[in-house]
Amino acid sequence: MSHTAHIPSHRKPRRSASKLAVRAGVAGGVLSTLAMAGTASASPSAEPVAETTLEMPVLNLDLGADVSSALTVAAENTRLAAVEGELTAQEESARTGAAAEAKQAKEEAQKKADAEKAEKTAKAEAERKAEAERSSRSSGSERTTLKSTAAPQGSGTVSAPATGSAAAIVNFARAQVGKAYVMGGTGPSSFDCSGLVQAAYRQAGISLPRMSQAQSSAGTSVSLSALQPGDILYWGSKGSAYHVAIYVGGGKFVGAQNPSTGIVERNLSYDKPTGAVRVL
Incomplete structure (x- = not known):
């Protein structure tokens, strides 16, 4: 092996021909451009080149404010x-x-x-x-009339005629037959049942309570078989009767019955009373 083989060479490496050609072309282009620029600036008759400025629209957007x-x-x-x-x-x-x-x-x-x-x-x-x-x-047909005299025991009639105060009561009651029945009526043109009894007894100078309940307990109780003219007949319980009338003798009574019949005279057998009281 040679003693100089390890010493590196000091020669520059050769450039390739292609790289030299490229560099030469670039340099030539630059020099050509500079020459043309110089010529243009040296010619006084050349007109200045007008420059045109394009103004771009300015966008003044505040995106943060718009989003908010x-x-x-x-x-x-x-x-x-x-x-x-x-x-x-x-x-x-x-x-x-x-x-x-x-x-x-x-x-x-x-x-x-x-x-x-x-x-x-x-x-x-x-x-x-x-x-x-x-x-x-x-209302309805009359039942068998009871005899006014010599009546059998228990028939509810008496043979003695009305006299004195009883006669005044009976005569007044019969004089009202045919007049109107009016609830609360006390005469002289109309009566209800207790109003008629009260008015009849007033003829004898006797003052009776106004209502039928009180009239039914005003006197002494008597049997229906021993009635006398002027006795007060009642229907219902004594002390709470709902209807009253006057026994006029001969097995009959006079009473203010209802608005359809008015004051009438009827036989006891037609509507038998519950009881009777004697005030006289």
Whole structure:
């Protein structure tokens, strides 16, 4: 091996021909450009080149503010939608509640009307039955007339004629036959049952209570088989009688019966009384 083989060479490496050609072309182009520029500047007759400036629109956008505004609007719209929805729900609830209250009020009013109607119907029925009962005592065909004299024991008649105070009572009562029956009437053109008895006894100077209940217990109880003219007949319980009349003798009584018959004279057998009292 040679003693100089390890010493590196000091020669520059050769450049390749292609790289030299490229460098030469670039340099030539640059020099050509500079020459043309110099020529242009050296010619005084050349007109200046007009320069045109293009103005670009300036965008002055504040994107942060726009985004914030958009979010605020969206939030407000959402809030308004929620409020509107809540109001709609409240209105619907109010309508539903009002409808329920109206329905309940209507049902209660109907129940009240039905109750009042039923009460009126029951009252009218009771009055009708009472009137029918009163009419049944005073209407229809006459039953067998009891004999006025020599009546058998237990027939409820007496043979003695009315005299004195009894005659005044009987005569007054018979004089009212044919007059009208009016509830609460005390004369002179109309009477109810107790009003007639009270007025008849006034003719004898005797003051009686106004109501039939009190009149039925005003005197001494007597048997229907031992009646005398002027005795007070009553129907119902003593002390709570619902009807009174005057025994006029001959097995008959005079009484203000009801609005359909007025004051009449009837046989005892037609509507037998419950009991009798004697005041004279």
